[in-house]
Amino acid sequence: MKRRIFLVAASSFAMAVSFGAMAADPIKVGFPMILSGPGALFGEPALKGAQMYVEEVNAKGGVLGRKIQLISRDTKGNADEAVRVVRELILREDVNFIVGTLTSAEGPAVSPIAKENKIVFVAPITKTDQLTAPANLHPYVFRSASTTTIEGRTAAEIVAKWPVTRIATISPDYAYGQDVTKAFVEHLKKIKPSVEIVDQQWPKLGEADYTPFINAQLAKRPEAVFSSLWGGHFVTFAKQAKPLNYFQAINNNFIGAGEAASIESTKSMGADYPVGIWGNSYDVFDWPDGPQSHKDYIARLKKFTNEEHPSSWPITGYIAMQFLTAAIAKAGSIDSDKVSAAMKDISVDTPLGKMTMRAKDHQANHGQFWGKTKRDPKYPFAVIENVTRIDPAPFMD
Amino acid sequence: MINRIPWVLVIFLVALWVPWYGSRFYTFLATDIAILALFALSLNLLLGYTGLVSFGHAAYFGIGAYTSAILMKTHGMPFAVSFPAAGLMAAAFALVFGYFCVRLTKIYFAMLTLAFAQIVWAICFKWNDVTGGEQGMPNVPYPDMSWMAAIPGLGGLRLGDQFYLLVLVLVALAVAALRRIVSSPFGRMLTVIRENPERAEFIGINVRRYQLAAFAVAGFFAGLAGALFGIFNRGVFPDFAYWTKSAEVLIMTILGGMGHFWGPAVGAMVLTLLNQQITSYTEYWPLILGSILVILLFGFPGGIVGALVAAGRRLTRRGNA
Numbered sequence: 001m002k003r004r005i006f007l008v009a010a011s012s013f014a015m016a017v018s019f020g021a022m023a024a025d026p027i028k029v030g031f032p033m034i035l036s037g038p039g040a041l042f043g044e045p046a047l048k049g050a051q052m053y054v055e056e057v058n059a060k061g062g063v064l065g066r067k068i069q070l071i072s073r074d075t076k077g078n079a080d081e082a083v084r085v086v087r088e089l090i091l092r093e094d095v096n097f098i099v100g101t102l103t104s105a106e107g108p109a110v111s112p113i114a115k116e117n118k119i120v121f122v123a124p125i126t127k128t129d130q131l132t133a134p135a136n137l138h139p140y141v142f143r144s145a146s147t148t149t150i151e152g153r154t155a156a157e158i159v160a161k162w163p164v165t166r167i168a169t170i171s172p173d174y175a176y177g178q179d180v181t182k183a184f185v186e187h188l189k190k191i192k193p194s195v196e197i198v199d200q201q202w203p204k205l206g207e208a209d210y211t212p213f214i215n216a217q218l219a220k221r222p223e224a225v226f227s228s229l230w231g232g233h234f235v236t237f238a239k240q241a242k243p244l245n246y247f248q249a250i251n252n253n254f255i256g257a258g259e260a261a262s263i264e265s266t267k268s269m270g271a272d273y274p275v276g277i278w279g280n281s282y283d284v285f286d287w288p289d290g291p292q293s294h295k296d297y298i299a300r301l302k303k304f305t306n307e308e309h310p311s312s313w314p315i316t317g318y319i320a321m322q323f324l325t326a327a328i329a330k331a332g333s334i335d336s337d338k339v340s341a342a343m344k345d346i347s348v349d350t351p352l353g354k355m356t357m358r359a360k361d362h363q364a365n366h367g368q369f370w371g372k373t374k375r376d377p378k379y380p381f382a383v384i385e386n387v388t389r390i391d392p393a394p395f396m397d
Numbered sequence: 398m399i400n401r402i403p404w405v406l407v408i409f410l411v412a413l414w415v416p417w418y419g420s421r422f423y424t425f426l427a428t429d430i431a432i433l434a435l436f437a438l439s440l441n442l443l444l445g446y447t448g449l450v451s452f453g454h455a456a457y458f459g460i461g462a463y464t465s466a467i468l469m470k471t472h473g474m475p476f477a478v479s480f481p482a483a484g485l486m487a488a489a490f491a492l493v494f495g496y497f498c499v500r501l502t503k504i505y506f507a508m509l510t511l512a513f514a515q516i517v518w519a520i521c522f523k524w525n526d527v528t529g530g531e532q533g534m535p536n537v538p539y540p541d542m543s544w545m546a547a548i549p550g551l552g553g554l555r556l557g558d559q560f561y562l563l564v565l566v567l568v569a570l571a572v573a574a575l576r577r578i579v580s581s582p583f584g585r586m587l588t589v590i591r592e593n594p595e596r597a598e599f600i601g602i603n604v605r606r607y608q609l610a611a612f613a614v615a616g617f618f619a620g621l622a623g624a625l626f627g628i629f630n631r632g633v634f635p636d637f638a639y640w641t642k643s644a645e646v647l648i649m650t651i652l653g654g655m656g657h658f659w660g661p662a663v664g665a666m667v668l669t670l671l672n673q674q675i676t677s678y679t680e681y682w683p684l685i686l687g688s689i690l691v692i693l694l695f696g697f698p699g700g701i702v703g704a705l706v707a708a709g710r711r712l713t714r715r716g717n718a
């Protein structure tokens with residue numbers, strides 16, 4: 001008899017211990033991201049942002065009493081490698097959620113894997129409209145990133161206010177360049193019917209010599225130019241355009257999507273940067289009119305990354321993790337279907353202000369920073385003045 | 398004694414049981430390895446048997462993948478049509494590209510294969526309406542495998558496991574065909590050409606025509622591997638035809654040993670497992686993977702299988718003495 005009581009006590013104790021252990025198990029989040037090659041310049045800081053958020057949440061006790069564990073993997077910038085690591089994360093590491101991918105190929109490639117395995121997937125950077133287009137939408141894919149539609153239309157809202165009518169575009173000839181340029185042109189024509197598109201240049205992605213495109217464009221005498229040359233492509237283009245007096249000819253009425261005004265672009269060009277043009281960025285470390293939460297975030301980020309002028313990319317990973325954590329808290333569970341339901345119409349106070357994940361297309365109203373670049377004696381690179389953030393909510397459809 | 402065991406059959410039978418080990422991860426790995434093994438074996442028909450170094454073998458893998466994906470996804474064709482079509486399309490392209498390539502020798506041949514592969518990549522990358530451009534074609538459907546339910550024991554399996562069995566059987570058939578080809582008079586001729594093309598020419602062999610035939614056959618099997626990989630990967634992307642993919646399959650072939658029929662298959666397995674393990678443990682994987690490859694390639698100049706065969710021979714000789 002005594003022995004039986006002992007057994008019952010022992011086994012219930014063991015059960016309690018194992019339940020306790022279960023409750024303390026971390027929530028695993030797989031984070032596929034480009035961590036090698038040229039794309040790592042953007043992928044590494046995005047991961048840093050997510051890591052910083054996880055550290056902050058865990059310091060406060062985690063979510064649902066459980067810590068979050070981030071498991072990162074290198075996608076090498078390949079869609080098929082992204083698919084492979086995501087499957088490995090799901091099948092071997094037993095992750096509960098996936099947050100990550102960078103290029104417009106990686107995001108849509110991973111989405112069907114999330115659907116098949118019923119794992120909620122939040123895309124922090126991928127901008128292509130395809131990801132959440134009606135044909136590809138499913139209960140488990142969400143995007144905290146901006147989109148090509150938001151990016152192109154926001155640029156159109158800005159250009160519509162300029163006293164110009166003869167508009168030209170220059171964009172790399174592939175999906176992203178085409179989509180964002182189309183969104184810009186269509187929206188601009190709609191809100192300002194007097195504009196005329198006088199020229200459209202389509203250099204191939206990775207073009208080394210932009211001179212013929214620049215000359216052809218100048219010959220059409222545009223008053224303003226929209227570009228979606230991003231990252232190193234913009235740097236190459238701008239270095240070749242400056243000596244041809246391209247930016248002077250259009251009076252600096254140049255607006256660069258694809259993060260042309262991000263600290264990454266301005267830093268890498270230094271004194272060569274065509275100061276005075278407009279561009280966008282995911283984040284700015286100096287946002288005088290911004291909310292206190294943004295200033296606090298930048299202060300924490302400086303400490304976390306040990307950078308005097310932190311990158312503009314960590315905010316992407318940070319916000320994606322905020323959305324996921326908020327949805328887990330709201331669902332009170334890590335069950336994919338419950339979290340998916342909780343994610344719909346959820347609002348999150350991000351360092352950039354309040355953002356909402358729309359229920360109908362699983363898309364956050366994530367606009368970017370836009371502004372005219374200027375030289376500031378405080379910094380050895382160009383910065384954005386009069387930082388503008390336009391809430392894209394009114395023109396996302 | 399060791400020689401009497403039909404190793405290939407044993408490995409095939411063991412591989413058949415993978416879905417029943419219970420881990421979806423093992424099935425996933427095994428599918429990956431089986432498909433890439435076929436890809437590497439197809440390259441070895443050129444590299445090891447004909448002595449042609451192709452830097453652009455991924456082109457035919459990519460063409461096969463896109464052909465099957467476009468037929469299945471865009472046109473709703475059954476897998477039974479799209480699978481052979483992928484092989485035939487890849488072979489047709491290999492025939493056209495090969496026609497020009499075999500006119501060159503050595504490094505010039507290699508560079509031209511690379512150039513054609515980059516053209517294929519550029520077409521996949523740019524032709525948005527058909528190939529989906531940079532974003533590729535996600536969501537390639539699984540073939541209809543409901544007929545498997547009629548086979549006792551297979552009905553309850555997951556889709557991924559059923560697909561694995563399908564892949565395994567198809568790869569086994571393709572490899573058997575490849576094996577038959579290399580041991581046929583045609584295959585022997587290729588070896589003659591590899592050893593001494595001038596001499597082969599003198600005894601009346603049309604060297605270019607044989608090389609072209611080998612090129613097309615290798616393209617055919619690469620196309621089949623591509624078709625399977627597109628479905629397995631749940632999408633096809635321009636990266637499939639990129640030069641890095643060609644380099645990867647070249648490394649697999651050399652690592653496993655191009656002097657032995659099964660070498661490339663072993664190379665595919667080792668490289669896939671290494672990549673899998675190392676990328677999950679460290680973000681500095683390029684350094685470690687590179688170091689391991691350098692050591693393996695220096696340590697086993699005949700590849701892994703070459704080294705094993707040599708070691709096996711030494712053992713049996715000692716045993717006999």
